[in-house]
Amino acid sequence: MLDPAPTGVTQLLVNWSNGDKAALDEMLPLVYQELRRIAVNRLRRENPNHTLQPTALVNEAYLRLIDQRDVNWQNRAQFFGLAAEMMRRILVNHALHRQAAKRGGGALRVSLEVAVNSFEQKDVNLVALDEALKNLATIDPRQCRIVEMKFFGGLTVAEIAEVLQVSSDTIERDWKMARAWLHLEISNR
Amino acid sequence: MTPERWQRINEMFHAALVLDGQERSAFLVAHSAGDDVLRAKVAALLASHDQAEGFIQGSVFGDAAQLLVEDEAQAMIGQHIGLYKITREIGRGGMGTVYLATRDDDQYEKQVAIKVVRRGMDTDLVLARFRNERQILAGFDHPNIARLFDGGSTETGLPYFIMEYIEGQAIDEFCDTERLSTSARLELFRTVCSAVQYAHQNLVIHRDIKPSNILVTAAGVPKLLDFGIAKLLHAEASRGAATTAMVQRLMTPEYASPEQVRGEHVTTVSDVYSLGVLLYELLSGHSPYHFKTLLDQDIVQVISDSEPEKPSTVINRIEEVTTGGRKGKKLTPESVSKTRDGRPEKLRRKLAGDLDNIVLSQCGKSRPAGTLPSGNSLKTFADTWTVCRLWRAKRRSPTAQRSSSGETLWRSLRPQS
Structure with a gap:
């Protein structure tokens, strides 16, 4: 059974969207806990090879945390953006720790090897990508958000279009440009 | 802008x-x-x-969600499992997380390793299998096999196994750190084989033999970890229903036998194969198989079809280790021989002939078929040992007829299959 959802997140979301930065700091751990709880529960009750559906997971958190009567679509978009950004932070922090651990080296190995994470197989340096995304955000915040939602947040083009309330074509165009720009930026480092 | x-x-x-x-x-x-x-x-x-083809295509959401879930593992520190208190994490991998745990009272094992299986496994099924195998696994009494004490499920419903805590270095790293000669490596390998043979006589297959599952203590004693654990977690893999992707998740492809990567029936011969790969690496420093990608079909193809180079010639190669604990290490004829027998030429002479043949007969294409009954795999072991022993004797005694030739000796010992 899931514990009752924490209250007050709706108000925090609304305050944040009205420019209250402190509301975001208060909201992040609550959303994090909720996402974690849902991910754990889903993996527990579903079959072992099940992969989590990003949209369903974030949506479940959204529905549990947010009182739908008090919000609008912008708030929902912000919530999805927030979840994607959280995933980005989790992965980048993890990548930074791994880098640090490698430099430290010499750790005693036991029966398990550190799993090769699949994003390493995808050949993306997450730390470099994160830096490049920070630069992109200053030039084109929407393109940055699209990359965040698609790559880190696992949303489809159609879902991103719905969240951002623009056409899928626009998302596709922005995505192509953002990808080319990030790739160039990372190659030039 | x-x-x-x-x-x-x-x-x-x-x-x-x-x-x-x-x-x-x-x-x-x-x-x-x-x-x-x-x-x-x-x-x-x-x-x-x-x-930019392929660049940031797909999504890493699954990885992030996995990290979210694993964050739960961090929360385990300080918790109790049975009578043990978890003190720190000592390892993490595809199957779960291993913690060091201590017992406060004066009862037997003060320190143990507890493997908590990652979320996603069916706890009831794993524990049911454990109850079936418990007698055998807990009854293992061999100086080179880490003991399995108990199993159960955590408060949050994850299966766990309590095992003997071994402080040591992975066998490949140990050999390099100690700069063991070819003879000393063979001796260590023989001890490992005796442990595997003991388990096979008790009808337990390891299924995941690789350097990181063989720790060598400071006193130089090798200890095999995780005997029988792979089967508890993935009984499907033994019933022939495993997909390649699944086998990959539970095995390191470098050490998986052709039948394992194809998801076929696994027997004691599969362990012998993994031991062959291990011996290849211990002797030469190089891996017998190299994968261009980690795609299923590539792995199956490489392991099923390609024939590894002889250890005595592979040492001439200059390449980088791509997986495992030695990842990133640059291999040159000089570097591999320096941690073994001195000069490359000396190492090459030691490996050429008998040892080349022994190793390739275990992990090359001429290996015994994966369907042999276990008796034959044990015979193969025994042969390997005999050859190793004779080989050692030959080296030790300068008067021995070196030219009486490994080739003949090898032929006479080769299993008739």
Whole structure:
């Protein structure tokens, strides 16, 4: 059974969207806990090879945390953006720790090897990508958000279009440009 | 950059994207109005677009969710499992997380390793299998096999196994750190084989033999970890229903036998194969198989079809270790022989002949078929040992007829299959 959802997140979301930065700091751990709880529960009750559906997971958190009567679509978009950004932070922090651990080296190995994470197989340096995304955000915040939602947040083009309330074509165009720009930026480092 | 300029770059980029090389260049010249910086920028972006195939395609959401879930593992520190208190994490991998745990009272094992299986396994099923195998696994009494004490499930419903805590180094790293000679490596390997043989006589297959599952203590005693655990977690893999992807998740492809990567029936011969790969690496420093990608079909193809180079010649190669604990290490004829027998020529002479044959007969294409009854695999072991022993004796005694030749000796010992 899931514990009752924490209250007050709706108000925090609304305050944040009205420019209250402190509301975001208060909201992040609550959303994090909720996402974690849902991910754990889903993996527990579903079959072992099940992969989590990003949209369903974030949506479940959204529905549990947010009182739908008090919000609008912008708030929902912000919530999805927030979840994607959280995933980005989790992965980048993890990548930074791994880098640090490698430099430290010499750790005693036991029966398990550190799993090769699949994003390493995808050949993306997450730390470099994160830096490049920070630069992109200053030039084109929407393109940055699209990359965040698609790559880190696992949303489809159609879902991103719905969240951002623009056409899928626009998302596709922005995505192509953002990808080319990030790739160039990372190659030039 | 001004918003207007960025807007302009975007427009030109998309307009030129649909054009081919020549047209593209002409378009850029025509529309940049002499602004060479603009033209160069858009051209660079277009080139980048064309090269970016695969770049950030797909999503890493699954990885992030996994990290979210694993965060739960961090919360385990300080918790109690049975009578043990978890003190720190000592390892993490595809199957779960291993913690060091201590017992406060004066009862037997003060320190143990507790493997908590990652979320996603069916706890009831794993524990049911454990109850079936418990007698055998807990009854294992061999100086080179880490003891399995108990199993159960945590408060949050994850299966766990309490095992003997071994402080040591993975066998490949130990051999290199201690600069063990070929003879000393064979001796250590023989001890490992005796432990595997003991388990096979008790009808338990390891299924995941690799350097990180064989720790060598400071006193030089090798200890095999995780005997029987793979089967508890993945009984499907033993019933022939495993997919390659699944086998990959539970095994390191470098050490998996052809039947394992194909998801076929696993027998004691599969362990013998993994031991062969291990011996290949201990003796030469190189891996017998190399994968271009970690795609299923590539792994199956490489392991099923390619024949490894002889250890005595592979040492001439210059390459980098791509997996495992020695990942990133540069291998040269000098570096591998320095941690073994001195000069490359000396190492090459030691490996050529008998040892080449023994190793390739275990992990090359001429290995016994995976369907042999276990008796034969044990015989193969015994043969290996005999050859090793004779080989050692031959080296030790300078009067021995070196020319009486490994080839003949080898033929006479080779299993008739």
